[in-house]
Amino acid sequence: MYDYDRSNFIAFLKEFPSQIDEALQIVRGIQPQVEVDSISNVIITGMGGSAIAGDLILGYLHEDLKLPAIVNRNYHIPQFVNHNTLFIAVSYSGDTEETLSSVRAAVEKSARVIGISSGGELEKICRDHQLTHIKIPGGLPPRQALGYLFFPLLGIFENLGMIPGQTEQIEETRVLVRNLVSRYSPETSFGNNLANHIAQSIYHAIPVIYAGVPYLAPVTVRWRNQFNENSKAMAFSNLFPELNHNEIMGWEGLEGVNKHFRVIMLRDQEENPRIRQRIEITKDILRKKHILFGEIYSEGHSRLARLFSLIVTGDWASYYWAMLNEIDPIKIDSIDLLKQRLSEVRP
Amino acid sequence: MYDYDRSNFIAFLKEFPSQIDEALQIVRGIQPQVEVDSISNVIITGMGGSAIAGDLILGYLHEDLKLPAIVNRNYHIPQFVNHNTLFIAVSYSGDTEETLSSVRAAVEKSARVIGISSGGELEKICRDHQLTHIKIPGGLPPRQALGYLFFPLLGIFENLGMIPGQTEQIEETRVLVRNLVSRYSPETSFGNNLANHIAQSIYHAIPVIYAGVPYLAPVTVRWRNQFNENSKAMAFSNLFPELNHNEIMGWEGLEGVNKHFRVIMLRDQEENPRIRQRIEITKDILRKKHILFGEIYSEGHSRLARLFSLIVTGDWASYYWAMLNEIDPIKIDSIDLLKQRLSEVRP
Numbered sequence: 120m121y122d123y124d125r126s127n128f129i130a131f132l133k134e135f136p137s138q139i140d141e142a143l144q145i146v147r148g149i150q151p152q153v154e155v156d157s158i159s160n161v162i163i164t165g166m167g168g169s170a171i172a173g174d175l176i177l178g179y180l181h182e183d184l185k186l187p188a189i190v191n192r193n194y195h196i197p198q199f200v201n202h203n204t205l206f207i208a209v210s211y212s213g214d215t216e217e218t219l220s221s222v223r224a225a226v227e228k229s230a231r232v233i234g235i236s237s238g239g240e241l242e243k244i245c246r247d248h249q250l251t252h253i254k255i256p257g258g259l260p261p262r263q264a265l266g267y268l269f270f271p272l273l274g275i276f277e278n279l280g281m282i283p284g285q286t287e288q289i290e291e292t293r294v295l296v297r298n299l300v301s302r303y304s305p306e307t308s309f310g311n312n313l314a315n316h317i318a319q320s321i322y323h324a325i326p327v328i329y330a331g332v333p334y335l336a337p338v339t340v341r342w343r344n345q346f347n348e349n350s351k352a353m354a355f356s357n358l359f360p361e362l363n364h365n366e367i368m369g370w371e372g373l374e375g376v377n378k379h380f381r382v383i384m385l386r387d388q389e390e391n392p393r394i395r396q397r398i399e400i401t402k403d404i405l406r407k408k409h410i411l412f413g414e415i416y417s418e419g420h421s422r423l424a425r426l427f428s429l430i431v432t433g434d435w436a437s438y439y440w441a442m443l444n445e446i447d448p449i450k451i452d453s454i455d456l457l458k459q460r461l462s463e464v465r466p
Numbered sequence: 467m468y469d470y471d472r473s474n475f476i477a478f479l480k481e482f483p484s485q486i487d488e489a490l491q492i493v494r495g496i497q498p499q500v501e502v503d504s505i506s507n508v509i510i511t512g513m514g515g516s517a518i519a520g521d522l523i524l525g526y527l528h529e530d531l532k533l534p535a536i537v538n539r540n541y542h543i544p545q546f547v548n549h550n551t552l553f554i555a556v557s558y559s560g561d562t563e564e565t566l567s568s569v570r571a572a573v574e575k576s577a578r579v580i581g582i583s584s585g586g587e588l589e590k591i592c593r594d595h596q597l598t599h600i601k602i603p604g605g606l607p608p609r610q611a612l613g614y615l616f617f618p619l620l621g622i623f624e625n626l627g628m629i630p631g632q633t634e635q636i637e638e639t640r641v642l643v644r645n646l647v648s649r650y651s652p653e654t655s656f657g658n659n660l661a662n663h664i665a666q667s668i669y670h671a672i673p674v675i676y677a678g679v680p681y682l683a684p685v686t687v688r689w690r691n692q693f694n695e696n697s698k699a700m701a702f703s704n705l706f707p708e709l710n711h712n713e714i715m716g717w718e719g720l721e722g723v724n725k726h727f728r729v730i731m732l733r734d735q736e737e738n739p740r741i742r743q744r745i746e747i748t749k750d751i752l753r754k755k756h757i758l759f760g761e762i763y764s765e766g767h768s769r770l771a772r773l774f775s776l777i778v779t780g781d782w783a784s785y786y787w788a789m790l791n792e793i794d795p796i797k798i799d800s801i802d803l804l805k806q807r808l809s810e811v812r813p
Contacts, residue, residue: 170711192707324723344713352716363804364513365690365691368798368801394541396811404804461744
């Protein structure tokens with residue numbers, strides 16, 4: 120179904136730093152026609168790789184965005200959407216059917232709609248209704264277009280004055296991502312390739328990714344989804360402290376079943392002391408069951424840099440995992456089949 | 467750590483219909499001192515079995531509650547909480563440390579706080595600040611106290627006039643739950659015991675529970691958590707249409723790993739036609755991989771009855787699963803260990 124310019128998946132990974140630079144250029148010109156004072160809540164609507172960009176930005180802005188804000192992953196929209204809702208529709212292709220359905224409903228309710236896409240029907244809807252549309256370059260697998268999706272979202276909030284300036288954080292992130300990509304590239308890494316190491320340790324297992332700070336919740340889902348799509352592998356995720364109230368009991372189960380899992384902890388300097396204690400005790404429990412892979416610490420000073428350090432590590436790990444199983448990370452046969460069959464039964 | 471009056475887990479399941487009746491008696495007297503007109507958003511804070519009651523009520527009321535509403539599972543609270551927030555703190559024991567921390571933060575921000583607990587520190591906080599507190603009977607494992615937790619939440623919204631009257635739905639639910647409990651009880655079931663059948667089919671596997679209507683999202687999590695705590699087994703869940711954008715690819719993975727999974731679809735009459743098509747195509751894909759367990763349809767006319775029909779089925783399936791593996795469904799050693807060790811390192 121997709122028609123990519125470049126057939127080599129690793130090119131998408133290597134060009135990610137340039138993608139961020141290009142996205143930042145696009146962002147510079149954004150000035151959405153929205154009166155900030157009238158906004159009382161925010162919805163980002165999208166699916167898959169576009170929705171996760173919404174989760175990532177809302178997690179990242181958690182303390183700065185002083186309004187109720189949610190990501191919507193469905194055909195319909197919440198009842199409370201009205202003319203005081205900032206409604207951002209994200210669809211890389213611009214043709215995701217759930218997103219189009221929800222954005223039409225939001226227009227109907229007079230929400231302040233902004234669209235982000237590489238074109239497609241979403242661009243047309245925005246044009247027809249004179250809504251702000253941010254056009255991003257097409258041609259990538261949506262999951263590898265995260266730079267094009269995330270930074271325009273950040274730019275909307277920054278340019279509307281809803282959050283503090285992000286100049287320094289963005290600069291640190293650009294440098295760190297470029298550094299990491301060089302560290303993870305097969306040609307330039309010097310043995311110490313963490314992404315490859317992760318892949319080696321889990322490529323016959325089922326990874327379960329845990330984190331203990333709210334802004335990393337979407338990163339655990341990003342890892343999971345990259346393992347799903349790029350590595351063709353099941354993966355799961357959960358969060359502290361909630362997992363200490365139920366999922367921790369699942370690890371007491373049958374050894375024959377549980378031996379297939381490997382738990383990866385995404386760690387960060389923002390964990391509060393009590394969460395840190397919970398993680399240590401949980402590690403002890405998992406270690407005794409021989410299912411603890413270990414911990415990956417975020418790198419960098421600013422939260423934005425730390426966020427992207429873990430995203431980049433997961434992306435590369437999913438690539439190396441695909442290589443180990445001799446799988447093409449680009450192909451997504453089941454998703455293509457679904458789209459194909461859904462188009463045949465279009466109601 | 468817990469000191470239950472009754473050592474036999476099955477008694478909790480059998481007494482669930484009476485628990486609902488008792489909860490409804492408690493609800494009758496609730497008249498929270500909150501001016502509804504001033505409320506602009508709703509937060510339910512809690513963990514584990516208490517948090518899931520919040521998810522279930524918000525899912526159930528999705529179209530009726532015309533305000534942004536979220537469940538908070540952490541020590542802290544969102545930035546947007548203020549005197550216009552209806553903040554409901556749910557903790558069965560009344561001593562859950564995350565919940566106490568968040569409710570103190572909400573009081574600090576002058577939110578309209580209501581507490582639900584069987585006693586504990588939460589009751590004291592409510593008394594000290596002259597806040598509405600709903601006292602429910604103690605002595606159960608929190609996960610088996612769902613009737614005591616859910617119906618007071620429903621009662622708050624109903625008695626405040628924020629949602630339409632629920633009399634008929636509640637009546638149908640009471641009758642259906644009583645009927646189902648009799649159908650699933652080992653002494654009264656006549657071979658056709660669906661809960662036992664589910665357990666027989668998954669007790670050496672890893673169930674993955676899917677649903678396609680938003681109000682069932684928390685039911686998939688409830689099943690998962692009941693399998694974790696009662697059956698001591700890992701379980702996972704996901705939702706249509708989102709899973710069609712990423713997780714579906716995980717099923718293309720290594721047969722040796724994926725053969726351990728069994729996918730259970732929770733089905734419902736409210737699925738929209740497009741979601742129904744997605745589910746059918748997904749079933750075809752999973753069937754070819756030999757990992758489709760099958761479908762469980764909700765029973766009943768009203769949404770409330772259908773919701774509880776699936777909750778009760780999952781609860782009993784988790785019990786039969788524990789029996790098959792000769793496990794005590796009451797014991798939660800890892801959770802007790804966590805609490806023990808956290809109390810030793812109290813900061």
